[in-house]
Amino acid sequence: FDRRLLRSAARAAIANTWSLKKAEFSTEPIEQVLEAYAESQQTELVDYVELLVDYGDVLVQQNKFEEAEAVFARASDSVVELDGRGDDIMRAAINSRLGSTQRKLGKLAAASESLASASETQRRIFGDQSQTLCETLFQQAIAAQLAGDAQRATALVLESLRIEQKLLGDLGYLLSDKSLSSMLTADENRLSLLLRGLLNSERDSETVAQGFYWTHQRKGMALDLSCRLRKLQRSRLYDSNVVRLAGRVRLLNQELADLALLPTQQQTLQEIRQQQASIAREIATTNSALSLALHGAGAEVAVDLMQTENDLTAVQKSLPAGTLFLEYVRLDGFVNSLTEKQSPRYVAFLVQSDTAAPIQMADLGKADEIDGLIDEMRVQTRGLADALSISSEAALEDKHKQLASRLYATLLGPFATHLAECQILIVSPDANLSSVPFSALVGDDGQYLVERLDISYVSSSRDLLRPAASIGRGTLILADPNFDAGVERRREAAKEIDQQTDTRSLLVTRGSAESDLRSLRSLRWRRLPGAEGEANEIAEILTGSEFGPVKKYLDNQAIEEVLQGAQSPRIVHLATHGFYVPLEDELRSADFDSRAIGFTSGLARLRTDSNPLMRSGIVLAGANRVTQSKDAEITMEDGWVTALEIASMDFQNTELVVLSACESGLGDVSSGQGLQGIRRAFTSAGAHSVITSLFEVPDAETRDLMRGFYQTFATTKNRVSAINSAQRQQIALRRQEFDAAHPFFWASFVISGGIEQPPNSATH
Numbered sequence: 001f002d003r004r005l006l007r008s009a010a011r012a013a014i015a016n017t018w019s020l021k022k023a024e025f026s027t028e029p030i031e032q033v034l035e036a037y038a039e040s041q042q043t044e045l046v047d048y049v050e051l052l053v054d055y056g057d058v059l060v061q062q063n064k065f066e067e068a069e070a071v072f073a074r075a076s077d078s079v080v081e082l083d084g085r086g087d088d089i090m091r092a093a094i095n096s097r098l099g100s101t102q103r104k105l106g107k108l109a110a111a112s113e114s115l116a117s118a119s120e121t122q123r124r125i126f127g128d129q130s131q132t133l134c135e136t137l138f139q140q141a142i143a144a145q146l147a148g149d150a151q152r153a154t155a156l157v158l159e160s161l162r163i164e165q166k167l168l169g170d171l172g173y174l175l176s177d178k179s180l181s182s183m184l185t186a187d188e189n190r191l192s193l194l195l196r197g198l199l200n201s202e203r204d205s206e207t208v209a210q211g212f213y214w215t216h217q218r219k220g221m222a223l224d225l226s227c228r229l230r231k232l233q234r235s236r237l238y239d240s241n242v243v244r245l246a247g248r249v250r251l252l253n254q255e256l257a258d259l260a261l262l263p264t265q266q267q268t269l270q271e272i273r274q275q276q277a278s279i280a281r282e283i284a285t286t287n288s289a290l291s292l293a294l295h296g297a298g299a300e301v302a303v304d305l306m307q308t309e310n311d312l313t314a315v316q317k318s319l320p321a322g323t324l325f326l327e328y329v330r331l332d333g334f335v336n337s338l339t340e341k342q343s344p345r346y347v348a349f350l351v352q353s354d355t356a357a358p359i360q361m362a363d364l365g366k367a368d369e370i371d372g373l374i375d376e377m378r379v380q381t382r383g384l385a386d387a388l389s390i391s392s393e394a395a396l397e398d399k400h401k402q403l404a405s406r407l408y409a410t411l412l413g414p415f416a417t418h419l420a421e422c423q424i425l426i427v428s429p430d431a432n433l434s435s436v437p438f439s440a441l442v443g444d445d446g447q448y449l450v451e452r453l454d455i456s457y458v459s460s461s462r463d464l465l466r467p468a469a470s471i472g473r474g475t476l477i478l479a480d481p482n483f484d485a486g487v488e489r490r491r492e493a494a495k496e497i498d499q500q501t502d503t504r505s506l507l508v509t510r511g512s513a514e515s516d517l518r519s520l521r522s523l524r525w526r527r528l529p530g531a532e533g534e535a536n537e538i539a540e541i542l543t544g545s546e547f548g549p550v551k552k553y554l555d556n557q558a559i560e561e562v563l564q565g566a567q568s569p570r571i572v573h574l575a576t577h578g579f580y581v582p583l584e585d586e587l588r589s590a591d592f593d594s595r596a597i598g599f600t601s602g603l604a605r606l607r608t609d610s611n612p613l614m615r616s617g618i619v620l621a622g623a624n625r626v627t628q629s630k631d632a633e634i635t636m637e638d639g640w641v642t643a644l645e646i647a648s649m650d651f652q653n654t655e656l657v658v659l660s661a662c663e664s665g666l667g668d669v670s671s672g673q674g675l676q677g678i679r680r681a682f683t684s685a686g687a688h689s690v691i692t693s694l695f696e697v698p699d700a701e702t703r704d705l706m707r708g709f710y711q712t713f714a715t716t717k718n719r720v721s722a723i724n725s726a727q728r729q730q731i732a733l734r735r736q737e738f739d740a741a742h743p744f745f746w747a748s749f750v751i752s753g754g755i756e757q758p759p760n761s762a763t764h
Contacts, residue, residue, distance in 0.1 A: 027062075030055045049078045049090065056097060065104045072098040092121035096136045103139060104335045108147045115140045134163040138190055142334050145197060154197045161190050161214060168221070191218045192331040195347055198361065199331075205358040209312060212349045212359045215329055216311055219430070220460025226684050227466060233290070234652055234686075245290040250648040252283045256614060257642045280611075311465065312359070318464045318755050319353035322423040326350060326415070327461055330367055330431040346370055346433070350415050351461070362414035371432045373407050378435060381695050384744040394740035401442045404743075408441040408449070416444075424454045424720070426755075428461060437694050437750065439727060440743035448743070451731065454724040457752040459683070464755055468688040472568045472653030475542050475550045479535035479575035479660075481558035481621040483525040483639070490622050493556040524624050530703035531575040534660065537703070538573055541710045547571055559621045560637035564645075568653035568686070574618055575706075578661030578693075580677060581615040613644035616677040618661060643681035652686030656719055659692045660706055679752055689719055689753025701745045705730055723751045 030051065037048045052075035059068035076094045079087065099114030115136055122133040137160040145153035191214055198211045236242040256279050259272055319325055327349040333342030344367035350360040364370065380400060387396055411433070412419060419425070427438055439450035449455065458464060482489070532554055539550045547570060553562050558576070566572065623639035651657065659678060682690045691709075708726035713719055730746035 027055065027058060030058065046087070046090070049075050049094075052078065053090075053094060053097065056101070060097075060101060060104075065101050069098065069101045069105060072101060088121050089125060092118045092125070092136075093132065095121075096132070096139065099136075099143070100139045103143045103146065108143050111143045112140065112147070115143060129163055129166060131164075131167055134160050134167070137163070138193070141190075141193055142188065145193060145200075146334065150197050150201050154194065154201075157190055157193050157197070161194065161217075164190065165217060188332060188334055191215060191329070193334065195329060195331055196334075196342075196345075199345070199347065199363050203361065208349075208361045209359050211361060212327065212351070213312055215327060215349060216315065216461045219327070219329065219428070220462045223459055223680060223683065224462040224466065227686070229291070230684060230686060231469070231652065234650065239293065241293050242290065245286055245293055246648075248286050249283060249290065250645075252279055252286065253642075253644045253648050255279055256283075256611075257640060257645055258638065311461075313355055315351055315461050315464055316353060316355045316357075319351070319426070320424065320755070321353055322421075323353050323426060324350060324415070324418055324422045324424070325352075325426045325428070325461065325464070326412075327428045328364075328411075328430045328433050330433075343368065346411075346430070348411070348414070350418060352418065360415070364410055364414070367431070370407075370410055373403065373410070374432050374436055377403050377407065378695065381744050384742060385696075385698070392740070393734075393738050393742050397740045397742040400440070400742060401446070404440055404442040404448075405444075407436065408443055411436070411438075412441065412443075412449075419443075419453075422453060424456070425449075426456050426458060426464070428458050428463075435694055437743060437747040439724070439750075440747040448731065448747075450724055450727050450747075454721050455750075456720045456756075457750050458754065459680070459752070463753065466754055468754060469652045469686065471655045471688075472570045474569045475539075475547050475571040475573065476562070476566050476569045477535045477539060477550065477552040477573045477575075478558045478562060478620060479552070479573070480528060480531035480554050481576050481619070481623070481639070482555045483527070483619065483621065483624040485556045485621045486625055487622070489556045490559050493621070494559060494561055497553070497557055497559075497562065525577050525619055528575065528577070528699055530699040531660075534575050534703040534706050535573070537707050538710050541707075541714050542571070545714050547714065556621055560639055560641055563620070563641060564637070564649060566649070566651075568651055570653070570655050572651065572654055572657045572687075573660065573706075574658065575660040576618055576620060577623075578618050578659060578678060579616060611644065612677065613647060613681060614642050616681075617642040617644075617646070618659065618678065643678045646678065646681035647684040649685045651682060654687045655689065657682045657687045657690045658706070659690065660697075660702055662693060662696045683752075687753075689751055691719075691723060691749055691751045693748040694750060695744070695748050697748045698745060701730065704733075705746060705749065718756055720751055720756050723749060 034048075034051060034055070037045070037051070052071055056068045056071040056075065059065075059071060072094055076091065076098060079091045079094065095114045095118035099111045099118060102108075102111035102114060119133060119136045119140060122130060122136055126133060137156050141153045141156035141160060144150075144156060194214055195211050198207060201207070233242060233246055256276060259276050259279070315325070329347050329349075331345045331347060333344050335341045346364040346367050348362050348364055350362070377400070380396075380403065384396060425438070429436065439448060439455050441449045443449060443452070485493075535552055535554060539552045542548060543550050551569075553559070563572075563574075618641050620639045620641060622637075625639070659682075679690050679692045705726050708729045709722050712725045713722035716722060727746045727749075731741040734741040734745060
């Protein structure tokens with residue numbers, strides 16, 4: 001066989017194998033090419049060794065560790081047989097893979113030997129700061145901890161963390177948000193290993209502080225870097241190239257959303273996927289060009305992101321007196337044999353405003369058990385509306401309190417003494433804890449937590465230190481959209497708005513790149529009976545205040561163009577439907593997709609989109625008309641605003657975004673990097689704080705809660721105390737009228753963002 005032909009065949013075999021679904025992996029094409037190398041007596045070629053390494057990687061992905069070990073050993077032997085042409089770099093790479101595979105087989109002694117050989121060679125060739133050495137040291141650390149050598153494991157993982165942190169400081173600004181998140185949320189990650197070591201050893205204040213230091217460094221890093229880079233982009237509006245590239249990214253994001261939702265009678269699902277992949281590649285390329293266009297400034301932002309020696313004290317100083325901060329972390333397990341894997345666990349750090357008080361750490365238990373309690377609570381809450389037809393609210397509340405007491409004991413019990421003395425609790429949840437309404441947890445006194453203190457949320461401790469931009473002016477309200485509004489109605493509404501407003505033209509958006517329950521259960525979006533009244537009440541409360549002027553858009557005027565054209569108002573209030581679609585396997589959705597009609601077909605396609613920001617968002621006027629081809633030909637937005645599109649908008653001076661919609665606080669869960677959904681999108685776009693909902697919300701009660709919130713907020717200017725006060729008001733009113741106050745009616749809305757700031761202040 002010709003060498004070039006074999007090389008091409010090898011590349012094709014690997015490409016075809018990786019392109020298949022995990023459940024359908026086939027290694028037969030690779031084995032056929034390996035046989036061809038052997039038949040042609042070309043096994044001495046480097047190409048052959050590289051194919052063996054790729055083959056081993058595929059087998060590891062299939063969890064076929066014994067077969068992978070044999071292939072890597074075969075590759076190692078083949079390198080030796082290259083008669084002086086053996087490459088030390090390749091040998092080290094193979095030994096690193098071999099050691100990792102042996103560790104997963106439980107062969108810890110052999111793994112340590114292979115990994116030690118690899119790290120010695122990598123250190124000699126690349127020095128002490130290479131990515132390859134970083135990964136090998138991490139694998140050595142895992143093997144050491146599984147072998148019971150906690151001290152050596154800690155030393156190795158700390159060295160690996162420091163190397164990777166420096167690499168992120170050098171290059172992190174060039175990575176996409178998705179790439180950085182994937183790196184930080186791998187199934188086996190460095191932070192989990194470090195914190196597991198703390199759980200299994202004697203802990204003192206110094207080691208706990210070190211654990212929190214690295215938690216602060218790693219958790220929420222992707223979002224923090226994204227926010228900093230977006231802020232940098234906005235500061236470079238004088239640079240026409242930066243403006244052009246940023247505009248191109250925004251348009252490409254809109255095109256991705258259109259592909260999932262607009263009529264596609266002439267395209268198969270496979271063709272849509274290919275086109276989406278092409279656009280995604282262009283987005284990645286354009287984002288890289290945008291980072292480079294920022295010259296050295298992007299690198300300065302990333303380096304600054306990593307220089308946090310004094311951040312532990314800074315976090316404590318950022319907390320107002322009487323405030324506690326709880327940082328939760330989900331720890332992944334590590335494979336140490338063919339049949340055994342450590343159980344994931346949750347841990348928590350407690351930070352007090354008193355800088356003299358030591359940081360505390362608690363092991364909360366197995367993640368699966370805690371997640372089970374959370375799921376049970378969500379099922380109970382979701383079924384409340386139906387359960388009320390056969391049971392009283394008081395009985396259902398008692399049932400909730402039993403479960404909420406167990407969760408309280410698990411999540412907050414270790415810190416009960418400190419909670420009794422605080423007035424404000426800031427929670428940084430992780431993984432499935434992000435769906436827990438902490439306000440509805442019940443302490444030993446039988447009270448809801450919100451009855452004792454104010455609660456707010458952040459994605460990580462980094463949020464506490466991120467300075468917000470100055471506060472904008474005015475309030476924008478979009479409410480009660482006419483989801484059935486056709487394009488002509490929306491065009492007329494846009495023209496009317498254009499004549500009334502001094503903002504940018506609403507019609508120059510698409511194609512101008514160069515220049516009862518608020519739920520998702522019905523097949524069509526239905527108007528919200530209380531949304532118009534809610535909007536009118538809010539406008540009345542805020543008109544004439546420092547939050548004015550108030551601009552209100554209802555019915556046909558509640559169009560996507562208004563939101564896109566908003567220039568960072570102080571308050572944005574959206575009273576409409578929100579959506580979040582969990583990821584499903586493409587094969588499971590294929591049959592439904594072929595039969596679906598209306599916007600349901602769009603949802604079917606969204607279900608299989610790997611980008612979580614494509615599977616969440618809000619809907620505005622015309623959303624029910626999205627699949628009408630005659631409408632699609634006209635240059636108006638479709639009424640579907642995905643989180644991906646929101647993230648490209650400008651809300652840097654927006655003090656507060658309120659999403660008065662169902663489940664607007666949900667998204668894809670990732671350990672250590674927060675929820676990927678609407679809340680994250682608005683934060684990336686610059687919003688200082690966001691109010692979202694964790695579960696379905698009843699329309700009338702939502703209107704009442706929002707009225708109470710804005711009445712208090714307009715007076716106190718304190719958004720955290722205002723939302724907590726509104727919840728306490730609803731509890732009192734329901735108890736007075738119904739002798740019960742189930743959290744379904746008041747606990748869904750949560751506020752996330754940094755520390756509360758005085759009005760018009762640009763820094764904490």
